Amino acid sequence: xxxxxxxxxxxxxxxxxxxxxxxxxxxxxRVQSSVTQSPQVANKATTGTVASALQELLAAIGGWxxxxxxxxxxxxxxxxxxxxxxxxxxxxxLSFDNSTIWELALLANSDNEDESP
Amino acid sequence: MGLEALRYxxxxxxxxxxxxxxPIVTDSELLARIAREDHAAFATLLKRHLDRVxxxxxxxxxxxxxxxxxxxxxxxxxxxxxxxxxxxxxxFSTWLHQVALNLCRDRWRRQKAPAVELEASLPDQQPGPxxxxxxxxxxxRVRAALLALPERQRxxxxxxxxxxxxxxxxxxxxxxxxxxxxxxxxxxxxxxxxCLLEQVPHSQEPQ
Numbered sequence: 316x317x318x319x320x321x322x323x324x325x326x327x328x329x330x331x332x333x334x335x336x337x338x339x340x341x342x343x344x345r346v347q348s349s350v351t352q353s354p355q356v357a358n359k360a361t362t363g364t365v366a367s368a369l370q371e372l373l374a375a376i377g378g379w380x381x382x383x384x385x386x387x388x389x390x391x392x393x394x395x396x397x398x399x400x401x402x403x404x405x406x407x408x409l410s411f412d413n414s415t416i417w418e419l420a421l422l423a424n425s426d427n428e429d430e431s432p
Numbered sequence: 433m434g435l436e437a438l439r440y441x442x443x444x445x446x447x448x449x450x451x452x453x454x455p456i457v458t459d460s461e462l463l464a465r466i467a468r469e470d471h472a473a474f475a476t477l478l479k480r481h482l483d484r485v486x487x488x489x490x491x492x493x494x495x496x497x498x499x500x501x502x503x504x505x506x507x508x509x510x511x512x513x514x515x516x517x518x519x520x521x522x523x524f525s526t527w528l529h530q531v532a533l534n535l536c537r538d539r540w541r542r543q544k545a546p547a548v549e550l551e552a553s554l555p556d557q558q559p560g561p562x563x564x565x566x567x568x569x570x571x572x573r574v575r576a577a578l579l580a581l582p583e584r585q586r587x588x589x590x591x592x593x594x595x596x597x598x599x600x601x602x603x604x605x606x607x608x609x610x611x612x613x614x615x616x617x618x619x620x621x622x623x624x625x626x627c628l629l630e631q632v633p634h635s636q637e638p639q
Contacts, residue, residue: 323621325629326621326624326625326628326629327593329570329574329624329628329629330574330589330593330594330624330628332570332571332574333491333570333571333574333575333578334571335486335487335490335491335496336496337483337486337487338482338483338486338503342482342486342500343478343479343482345504346478346482346503346504346507347471347474347475347478349504349507349508350471350474350507350508350511351471367467367468367469
């Protein structure tokens with residue numbers, strides 16, 4: 316800080332005469348509301364919500380230092396073990412096909428009725 | 433140091449902050465919460481810094497209306513850039529002064545020159561009309577003298593005298609060396625002394 320001499324004290328006293336009003340409550344509220352009404356903020360709100368939610372989730376499960384190796388290990392394990400083998404080509408069970416059989420039977424009956432005199 | 437002026441602003445800021453029930457937290461903590469869209473944290477930060485930065489901009493520009501617009505824009509930037517805030521090396525209040533000063537400079541570039549208003553703006557604390565008239569006159573003289581200074585000298589004296597910033601902090605805001613700040617302050621004080629103290633009032637001039 317500069318060394319102050321008596322002359323500077325005089326100057327400081329004069330400078331202190333220049334006072335300004337503190338912020339009014341109306342101005343305080345205006346600044347606060349401008350933050351919520353700004354288009355930049357609206358844009359930030361839509362993109363920020365998803366981004367911050369993902370960030371919070373990532374932080375909650377330990378951050379990238381934990382999540383990164385875990386995901387890589389899981390992927391490698393999936394490639395090696397292949398836990399989803401090809402689905403066996405078997406015929407559908409009878410219980411699954413019951414309705415179709417009944418419908419065919421009904422159709423057959425109706426055909427016979429049409430043919431009857 | 434402008435203790436009287438500083439006390440005036442700080443007292444009002446403290447009063448505002450004590451009115452809320454928010455516990456005392458650091459600016460960095462508040463900014464981290466603002467980055468997560470916390471409006472209560474923004475309100476606390478606003479209460480803490482609004483009066484101080486408004487006083488800085490008003491004394492630098494000499495115009496209350498301009499000052500309010502600049503301060504509003506400054507706090508909007510705080511809200512938008514809170515996620516990128518990194519408190520290593522610089523205090524939030526210093527950064528806020530920097531933002532406000534940059535906005536002042538943008539405005540001066542558009543207007544080509546700082547606005548000069550000689551109408552005084554004083555708190556209504558004077559005892560009588562005569563005393564009030566003298567104070568209004570004195571306030572106008574100081575404001576005119578400040579506005580007559582070159583921009584960097586004016587900013588240096590406002591930051592140092594009214595805002596109470598140290599020379600390194602003032603250097604941080606002005607983006608220059610501490611020696612340059614000392615030089616700016618020395619020249620500003622000499623000029624102000626010449627304008628405000630060595631000027632003989634008309635009533636005391638020999639006839």
